[in-house]
Amino acid sequence: MADLWDFNKVNYVGNGNLGTGDGFHYYNPDEIIGGKKMRDWLRFSVAYWHTFDQRLVDPFGDGTAIRPYDKYTDPMDQALAKVDYAFEFYDKLGVDYLAFHDRDLAPEGDTLRETNKNLDKVVDKIVEYQKTSGMKVLWNTANMFTNPRFVSGAATSPYADIFAYSAAQLKHSLEIGKRVGAENYVFWGGREGYESLWNTDMKREQEHAAKIFHLAKDYATEIGFDAQMLLEPKPKEPTTHQYDFDAATTIAFMKEYDLDKDFKLNLEGNHANLAGHTYQHEIRVAREAGLLGSLDANQGDKLIGWDIDEFPSDLYEAVAAMYEVVEDGGIGPHGGLNFDSKPRRSSFEANDLLYAHMVGMDTFAAGLRIATKMKEDHVLENLVTERYSSYDSGIGADIESGKADFKTLEEYSMDKTQADLRNATHSDHLEQVKDTINHYIIDALSK
Ligand code: XUL
Ligand code: CO
Numbered sequence: 001m002a003d004l005w006d007f008n009k010v011n012y013v014g015n016g017n018l019g020t021g022d023g024f025h026y027y028n029p030d031e032i033i034g035g036k037k038m039r040d041w042l043r044f045s046v047a048y049w050h051t052f053d054q055r056l057v058d059p060f061g062d063g064t065a066i067r068p069y070d071k072y073t074d075p076m077d078q079a080l081a082k083v084d085y086a087f088e089f090y091d092k093l094g095v096d097y098l099a100f101h102d103r104d105l106a107p108e109g110d111t112l113r114e115t116n117k118n119l120d121k122v123v124d125k126i127v128e129y130q131k132t133s134g135m136k137v138l139w140n141t142a143n144m145f146t147n148p149r150f151v152s153g154a155a156t157s158p159y160a161d162i163f164a165y166s167a168a169q170l171k172h173s174l175e176i177g178k179r180v181g182a183e184n185y186v187f188w189g190g191r192e193g194y195e196s197l198w199n200t201d202m203k204r205e206q207e208h209a210a211k212i213f214h215l216a217k218d219y220a221t222e223i224g225f226d227a228q229m230l231l232e233p234k235p236k237e238p239t240t241h242q243y244d245f246d247a248a249t250t251i252a253f254m255k256e257y258d259l260d261k262d263f264k265l266n267l268e269g270n271h272a273n274l275a276g277h278t279y280q281h282e283i284r285v286a287r288e289a290g291l292l293g294s295l296d297a298n299q300g301d302k303l304i305g306w307d308i309d310e311f312p313s314d315l316y317e318a319v320a321a322m323y324e325v326v327e328d329g330g331i332g333p334h335g336g337l338n339f340d341s342k343p344r345r346s347s348f349e350a351n352d353l354l355y356a357h358m359v360g361m362d363t364f365a366a367g368l369r370i371a372t373k374m375k376e377d378h379v380l381e382n383l384v385t386e387r388y389s390s391y392d393s394g395i396g397a398d399i400e401s402g403k404a405d406f407k408t409l410e411e412y413s414m415d416k417t418q419a420d421l422r423n424a425t426h427s428d429h430l431e432q433v434k435d436t437i438n439h440y441i442i443d444a445l446s447k
Helices: 038-042 048-053 075-093 112-133 160-180 202-223 247-256 269-274 279-288 315-328 351-376 379-387 394-401 406-413 418-423 430-446
Strands: 044-047 097-101 136-141 184-187 228-231 263-268 292-296 337-339
Touching: 038 351, 044 048, 044 075, 044 351, 048 075, 048 097, 075 112, 075 351, 112 160, 136 160, 160 202, 184 202, 184 292, 202 228, 202 247, 228 292, 247 263, 247 279, 263 269, 263 279, 269 279, 279 292, 279 315, 292 315, 315 351, 315 430, 337 351, 351 379, 351 430, 379 430, 394 406
Parallel strands: 044 097, 044 337, 097 136, 136 184, 184 228, 228 263, 263 292, 292 337
Antiparallel strands: none
């Protein structure tokens, strides 16, 4: 393989040495943690759109990125060259998965026919590399939000020609998913929402969205593409309101339109924050519904209200997310941690792409180590069991079994005094709980 990037392969160096690391401190891919190799728990994936295409723009500023393939001026030459850079990057970083949108890979032509032709050339090259490298595709998807034709949505556009075009684009994207052996297929409805309710037929738009999901699943089945289908919630941005607002709203939509048997959720940290939730909350909601599919790993910033897709470095948040994952036995049977993340605009050198993934991978690897230790020691499990133990016998058991009704509950409660009821509650000692979590964070990593 040609030496295209100016950095060496990243190795696990352990955490014995403080000081700036040139390797992973916590991610040791083949080490067994909680009964599984770390690489199999985490299934890290590099996002093509951010890592190889993102110019590091923000709403007020042009791109600052300096990339070694900038020297290719013809868009198709650059698209083909990027595949070489991408596969060397995966190898040097030591990841097993990639993820991409159709439009990340190749420039559009004037017609879908021409666009598909460009795309197929790049996909041919990716498939060749997959054979020699063993790289797998965590998921692929269709970009139906960048081009101006999607100004008012794709499947939820008020214009039927745009629905038709979206279906045609999706058809080819599913065929590509099959060719590259994608393990999941993601739908993020960036513009499937509204700017204003005054001109929007919300019900009709949501029916159209459900229709395209059913058509997609039917076509995938027809061609033998058996990837897990995933919906990715986000509350807003670029729309004022996105229909797949958060996990709970998306689950309700899936149930309403009979999609919950075939679709699961792809959850993203920064999207959770935009919806007013934590990442942990979104993962908990999905896993308790049996619908945890995959994770997009990134973080927001407490001080900035946008979807800034920062690489994850918040250890506390990673512990919380991995706690839910460990509790579920994995990120769904087919899911992984896809870095839907980009370096900051001021980290514009090519090497920063490597450092950014390293901090993301190490943060989640550390999160896995800590969460596994907490789980092995049953710290929170015991606490939660104890907290709900009044439902295990007596009146609580009668409530859960359905034996109690309003009359028996009235009889039971009628003469309880203020003091009796006060005694029925207990302090949560939340500060003590948080101290225990901090203790695990420090202790699990110092071994
Ligand atoms: C946008 C976002 C997308 C999806 C795929 O916020 O998360 O990159 O993950 O379209
Ligand atoms: Co995402």
